[in-house]
Amino acid sequence: MKFSVLVEVSLRPGIADPEGATIERALPALGFEGITAMRAGKAFRFEVEAASAADAEAQAQSLAERLLSNPVIEQSHARIVEAS
C-alpha cells in the first residue's frame, strides 16, 4: 500500500528563530494585527510504500529524524495524511 506522508520540521522551543521573528515584526505594518508566536519551519510531503500505516509512519519518522532535520536544534513530526 502507498501512504502519503506529511513531515513537519520545526525549531525546538527556545532555539532562536530569526526568520519567524522577522515575519512577526513585519506583520503590523502590513495590516495584520493579533498574530503572535510566529515560527518558521519546513514541510516535506512524500509517498511511502509499506505494508501498514504504522510501518509507513515509523519509516517516515525515522527518515525525518535522520535526514530531513537536525535533531540538535529541530524536532520533526511525521503523519499519514492519506492511504491508497
Added chain:
Amino acid sequence: MKFSVLVEVSLRPGIADPEGATIERALPALGFEGITAMRAGKAFRFEVEAASAADAEAQAQSLAERLLSNPVIEQSHARIVEAS
C-alpha cells in the same frame, strides 16, 4: 480567543523542486526504499487572536497567500490546529 494555526506552503504541481528531487535521489543509498514523490516546502506556526475559528482561518489564509508564499509558484494551506 487564540487559535494556533499551521500554514503549509508547497510548490504547485508541475513546478520543478530540485530540493525534493535531490533528497529522493539520495534515499536509496541511505537505506530508505519505496519512497517517492518527495516535495519540499515550508511550514509556519503561529497564533491568531480572533473572534471565531472561521475568522482566524480566513486571516491566516490571507496572510499565507500575501506574505508567506509566492502565489505564482506556490500554494498555501492554513488550518487551525488548536483553540484556546
